[in-house]
Amino acid sequence: MEELKDQDEEEKAKHSVALSETGISELRQKKIERVAEILSIPFHIVQKLLDYVDWDEDKLLSQYFQNRSKFLQSAGIDKKLATPKKKKRKVKSNSTRKKKKKIQVASTLVEENITCSTCFEDYPADFFTSLECDHLFCNDCWVGLFQNKINEGITLDIKCMQNGCNLPVPQSVIEKLISDDLRNKYHRYLTNTFVNHNKHIRWCPAPGCSYAIMEAVTEGMSKVATCACGNRICWLCEREAHPPVTCKMVQKWMKLTQRDMGALGFVVQNQMDRDTLKWLHDNTKPCPFCSTPIQKSDGCFYMQCSNCHKSFCWLCSKPWETHSGHFTCTTYNVGQERLTDKPENVDEDAFNKQQQAVEEFEKLNPKKKIYYYKNFLYIIQSLQKYQRIWTATFKI
Numbered sequence: 535m536e537e538l539k540d541q542d543e544e545e546k547a548k549h550s551v552a553l554s555e556t557g558i559s560e561l562r563q564k565k566i567e568r569v570a571e572i573l574s575i576p577f578h579i580v581q582k583l584l585d586y587v588d589w590d591e592d593k594l595l596s597q598y599f600q601n602r603s604k605f606l607q608s609a610g611i612d613k614k615l616a617t618p619k620k621k622k623r624k625v626k627s628n629s630t631r632k633k634k635k636k637i638q639v640a641s642t643l644v645e646e647n648i649t650c651s652t653c654f655e656d657y658p659a660d661f662f663t664s665l666e667c668d669h670l671f672c673n674d675c676w677v678g679l680f681q682n683k684i685n686e687g688i689t690l691d692i693k694c695m696q697n698g699c700n701l702p703v704p705q706s707v708i709e710k711l712i713s714d715d716l717r718n719k720y721h722r723y724l725t726n727t728f729v730n731h732n733k734h735i736r737w738c739p740a741p742g743c744s745y746a747i748m749e750a751v752t753e754g755m756s757k758v759a760t761c762a763c764g765n766r767i768c769w770l771c772e773r774e775a776h777p778p779v780t781c782k783m784v785q786k787w788m789k790l791t792q793r794d795m796g797a798l799g800f801v802v803q804n805q806m807d808r809d810t811l812k813w814l815h816d817n818t819k820p821c822p823f824c825s826t827p828i829q830k831s832d833g834c835f836y837m838q839c840s841n842c843h844k845s846f847c848w849l850c851s852k853p854w855e856t857h858s859g860h861f862t863c864t865t866y867n868v869g870q871e872r873l874t875d876k877p878e879n880v881d882e883d884a885f886n887k888q889q890q891a892v893e894e895f896e897k898l899n900p901k902k903k904i905y906y907y908k909n910f911l912y913i914i915q916s917l918q919k920y921q922r923i924w925t926a927t928f929k930i
Contacts, residue, residue: 754778
């Protein structure tokens with residue numbers, strides 16, 4: 535019984551590294567709070583700095599204390615905005631009169647209308663919001679800015695509307711003014727950015743799984759991460775877990791199979807015919823990470839593979855973290871005018887080889903087709919069997 539309990543605890547420990555969207559948000563917030571407490575600077579500044587160093591706390595603190603001015607400049611933060619907070623002093627008795635005067639002045643402003651410098655509309659003072667920079671804008675203009683930025687996928691680079699002011703808007707201000715639906719989208723983008731920019735977290739590539747995996751366990755010469763859904767991936771190459779074989783050995787094996795089978799192996803493995811291949815070429819684009827065919831239907835440049843959960847740009851196929859907005863491709867420096875559902879910049883050489891392989895395969899007699907199919911099936915079954923044997927051995 536004790537052995538069974540120990541096994542259950544081990545299984546729970548493996549699954550405990552899988553984080554839901556709520557768990558990811560909590561982890562993200564804890565990182566921000568820890569660094570903010572050490573540096574005594576505002577949360578929204580810390581958030582921007584952490585994202586700049588891919589959420590590596592040690593790297594941030596090392597660079598900050600080594601050369602504060604240089605680090606802040608490289609991160610695009612004005613060092614005045616990152617000035618450590620001073621401890622509040624008690625108000626002396628002789629200053630209470632001045633304080634009362636300021637309160638009286640503020641109360642008179644509330645009764646008068648103020649003109650917004652962006653839309654030039656007049657509103658009561660309580661309909662305005664200002665940041666630490668004291669730049670004042672009406673809430674309608676702020677909401678319009680937040681809607682545009684969030685819908686473009688921009689979350690951390692939302693800055694003050696005043697020309698020349700680079701102060702990032704605090705998350706608390708954004709959440710206070712936007713609608714519930716937009717707030718949910720905002721949190722989802724923050725979560726995606728945090729995982730995609732963090733080298734210590736991976737999305738679970740299992741279809742339909744929304745968990746992220748935080749840690750890996752050493753098995754043989756491999757690092758394996760196990761999700762709560764039961765899926766196991768190699769932490770280094772992000773393929774299916776392959777202990778005790780190293781990533782280099784797996785890569786070498788893949789090259790050998792590609793050399794021996796080539797495009798013909800692709801045809802046999804996917805049971806491809808000419809019409810299907812043509813349709814996939816005209817309407818889909820392979821995921822740059824796992825090669826799963828992806829079809830686009832409306833929307834922006836941002837694409838997320840349903841198989842491996844990796845994000846990339848529809849136009850250039852580069853990782854999404856290299857881009858700044860959902861309607862802009864930074865690789866080709868173009869916007870919505872290039873947005874189309876049809877795939878562009880596709881590898882035509884690979885398609886031509888696959889097309890040629892389909893034609894060659896269709897010309898083969900039935901016996902040859904069965905021969906190639908059986909060989910490929912044998913390789914796959916051998917790998918699956920080897921994986922089961924290794925898993926059972928490792929548990930013992």
